[in-house]
Amino acid sequence: MDKFEKIDKEIKGYTQSKQPGSEREMDPKPIAEDEDYQAGGKLKGKVALITGGDSGIGRAVAILYAKEGADVAIGYYDETDDADNTVKRLEEIGVKAKSYAFDLKDVEQCKKLVTDVVTDFGKLNILVNNGGVQFPQEDFLDVTPEQIQTTFSTNIFGMMYLSQAAIPHLSEGDTIINTSSVTAYRGSDTLIDYSATKGAITAFTRSLAQHLAPKKIRVNSVAPGPIYTPLIPATFPAEKVEKHGQETALERRGQPSENAPAYVFLASKDSTYITGQAIHINGGDYISS
Template sequence: MDKFEKIDKEIKGYTQEGQPGRENEMDPKPIAEDDDYKAGGKLEGKVALITGGDSGIGRAVAILYAKEGADVAIGYFDEKQDAEDTVKRLEEIGGKAKAYAFDLKDVEQCKKLASDVMSDFGPINILVNNGGVQHPQEDFLDITPEQIQETFATNIFGMMYLTQAVLPHMSKGDSIINTSSVTAYRGSETLIDYSATKGAITAFTRSLSQQLAPKGIRVNSVAPGPIYTPLIPSTFPAEKVEKHGQETAMERRGQPSENAPAYVFLASQDSTYMTGQAIHINGGDFITS
């Protein structure tokens, strides 16, 4: 049994109150870092901004970016302990790191995040739009207008606000990476508004990539399947947390560390002929579009 199969069996049903969830309160903790990964200086001299970088997938990406030589700024909502833990780990790895609390729903806060990061770090070379929320509902008719507003404002409006603030300072060779979801491609009967935002992210990625290709700025996405992060116990009931990912071909959930190398690939010189695309990390779901 490998480490990913082992932790999958160890995770029992539990929940956390309130969203965003807290990684420091998860038991067991997700695998944010894979000691078997061999870094190769792929992001030396780059500055990265990662939203939702305090925990889950974003934290794993931040750690791998630091290992590949980047200076890393993380944006987060209000999970101070997770943000501090992540910055501490990034500083141990080396390079510059700082965390910024902000609200993706607020255009002025997105602009301020971009300008604060640029004054602390210089121009941003890699923007990872990863922060997001989900509010499962069994019945579509129970989704309130307030929920629809919140899910869209956080997951896609904020992504567009922040990209508008960062883009004017980006140059040829820079990269934007958006976190989508398998739910954009196969739907989700209990995450209808969320899946719609993820579909919007896919269309946003494709469309912006076309506009920016002549400038040499690439825009791609990663579409994870079921991954063990604070989002899961903070939004799903305990029995769903326990069984998360069992329906995949691999019959297990994924770990954040299994997503992060794709974000390195999309940010680095290894993917110079790729733009407007999605990388699917979902344990074997067959995605056709």
């Protein structure tokens, strides 16, 4: 039994009361850092901005970016303890790091975030649009206009606001990486508005990639499946948290550290001929053609 299977069996049913959730409250903690990862300086000299970088997949990506030599700015909503812990870890690795509280739904806050990062770090090379929320409903008729507005404003509108703010600071060889979801490809009967935003992210990625190709700025996405992040206990009832990921071909949930190398690949020179694409990390939850 490997470390991923071992921790999967240790996870029992529990919930959190507020989205997007706190990693500090999770027990056991997600695997954000894989000790077997061998860094190669692939992002040395780069500056990355990662939304939702305080916890979950965003935290794991921030750690690997730091190990690969990038200075890292993380945007987060209000999980200050998680953000502080992540910045502390990045600084231990030896890079410059800073966290910024902001609201993805607010265009002016998105603009200010990018301006502040460029001011504090001197430049911006990698934008990882990773922040998001989800609110399951068993009956689609129970999805309120307010829920739809919140989900779209957070998951796709904010991604567009940040990308617009970042593009003037990006140049040839720089990258944008968007976090989509397996639900964009297979759907979800209880996450209809969320799945719709993830489908929009997939189309946005493909379209923006075409738009920025003449500037040699690449745009790609990662589409995770069931991953053990704070969003899961903050979203689902305890019994679903305990069984999360068992329906996949690998019969377990994934860990944030299993996603992060794909974000390194897409940000580095290893992927110079890849744009407008999605990398699927879902344990066989959905196998695309």
